[in-house]
Amino acid sequence: MTSNLLKLAAGTSLALMVAACDAQPYRSDPGKFDPLVSKPAMSETIRSEQFRSWSTSDRAAFLAGRVIAADMLFRAGEIEAAAAQLSGLSQQIGSVEDGKLQSLGFLPARIEALSAALELGRPEEEIAERFADAEANLSDVLSASGAEPAEVVAFLMRQAAEAYDLGVRYGDVIDAGAYQAAYGFAVTARDLISPLDEAVYGDLRLELDILVLMWPAAGPLPDRTPPPEVRMAEQFARVKLALATLP
Numbered sequence: 633m634t635s636n637l638l639k640l641a642a643g644t645s646l647a648l649m650v651a652a653c654d655a656q657p658y659r660s661d662p663g664k665f666d667p668l669v670s671k672p673a674m675s676e677t678i679r680s681e682q683f684r685s686w687s688t689s690d691r692a693a694f695l696a697g698r699v700i701a702a703d704m705l706f707r708a709g710e711i712e713a714a715a716a717q718l719s720g721l722s723q724q725i726g727s728v729e730d731g732k733l734q735s736l737g738f739l740p741a742r743i744e745a746l747s748a749a750l751e752l753g754r755p756e757e758e759i760a761e762r763f764a765d766a767e768a769n770l771s772d773v774l775s776a777s778g779a780e781p782a783e784v785v786a787f788l789m790r791q792a793a794e795a796y797d798l799g800v801r802y803g804d805v806i807d808a809g810a811y812q813a814a815y816g817f818a819v820t821a822r823d824l825i826s827p828l829d830e831a832v833y834g835d836l837r838l839e840l841d842i843l844v845l846m847w848p849a850a851g852p853l854p855d856r857t858p859p860p861e862v863r864m865a866e867q868f869a870r871v872k873l874a875l876a877t878l879p
Contacts, residue, residue: 689779701816792817815852836874
């Protein structure tokens with residue numbers, strides 16, 4: 633009885649998570665960038681029209697999140713789960729990519745080589761090097777895009793919130809791939825903000841650090857208890873507030 637009540641309480645937070653991503657806090661400047669104002673659909677297989685609608689920085693951030701999620705799983709010894717994060721991703725991107733990412737230096741061959749290395753069971757040292765190459769390339773593309781960090785973080789938070797909503801229900805992991813992708817998006821956002829001016833981004837950096845730390849220490853493994861949905865909703869809201877109060 634107690635267990636069922638706890639799960640019911642956790643499940644009610646799904647509505648709060650949507651509210652955390654969609655509701656707009658009061659701001660004195662209505663023309664300022666509005667973070668997390670919409671909640672686009674997220675799935676392991678992205679739709680062509682959805683990907684085309686994103687800016688180049690959003691495309692790079694999405695790919696970075698998936699690669700980082702796969703990297704974490706690889707380091708945890710979850711090779712099949714790591715490969716699943718990247719499975720078919722290169723083909724999907726190749727079928728809709730209009731050259732905008734490549735114009736900023738994106739090298740799709742690095743993700744293709746990484747995916748192949750995972751599927752073929754190549755030595756760990758080789759796979760780790762390929763992860764580093766792919767992540768460095770996507771980081772360079774994000775820098776070259778010239779996008780405002782706040783805009784990229786807001787996009788990543790929308791993706792993370794939607795992925796977590798798909799992945800966790802009533803305190804249980806129901807879609808490991810989505811749950812793990814949410815972690816990758818959160819880490820990507822944190823890593824993007826970490827080296828920036830603390831006087832400007834300090835509060836946002838703190839909230840992103842807390843968000844990432846809410847996952848189990850070993851990462852988003854399906855056999856570990858996920859963070860309670862209500863707490864995740866609250867933390868997404870705190871990140872949104874930190875975004876909205878940037879100078």
